[in-house]
Amino acid sequence: MRRVWTMPVLFVLCGAAVATATAAGGDLGTAAVFLLGFVLLAVVHSPLVFPRPIGALEARRRSAEDGRPVVFWRPGCMYCLRLRFRLGRHASRVHWVDIWRDPQGAAAVRAANGGDETVPTVVVAGRPHVNPDPAWVRESAARPA
CATH class of the missing domain: 1.20.5 (Single alpha-helices involved in coiled-coils or other helix-helix interfaces)
Known part of the structure; x- marks a missing residue:
């Protein structure tokens, strides 16, 4: 912390x-x-500057219910910051998991990235995407479930 x-x-x-x-x-x-x-x-x-983070398990559960993306991030990451600002008003429509606060989130990122904690890792429909284009994430977040 x-x-x-x-x-x-x-x-x-x-x-x-x-x-x-x-x-x-x-x-x-x-x-x-x-x-x-x-x-x-x-x-x-x-x-x-980020919406309140939740745990990885809760984020997965919510994403399964509402179809919204899950973003795994960490404070100080410039790419995460870029994604956050480029999402604009759609940032609240994404489930944010701080991997420094949530060991299960860090483990999920390592599993998706061959052992590396590369963020942002965005999970959409169960598929991880490493450092995706913010416009694509914004579009995914804006889609109705």
Whole structure:
């Protein structure tokens, strides 16, 4: 659970250090911009931008009922972040499984990827797809069950 927040905390600490050094030089405006930029980076790389994750078993059960895709992801993954932002409003129509929180989700990803934890791995209709095109996932999420 703690490693999920490691990168965001490091961004905030680095931002605070850069802002402090800049403010000590007398440039408060630039210091504020630096701090704001690093805080935004921290938010973007945190789990806060993703819908609330669920466990792999629950995601599979829900997907079987409603036909929606299951996305296995981890915080800090740029490809996962790209997928999340490109899904836009359809992100809530997908079942999200954080593999750092759910060992069964991590095991499912390893099984689909020959032992590697390559994310995002998207499961649609029981078939895994590694780092698929976000437009295709959005289309799959938008389809009625």
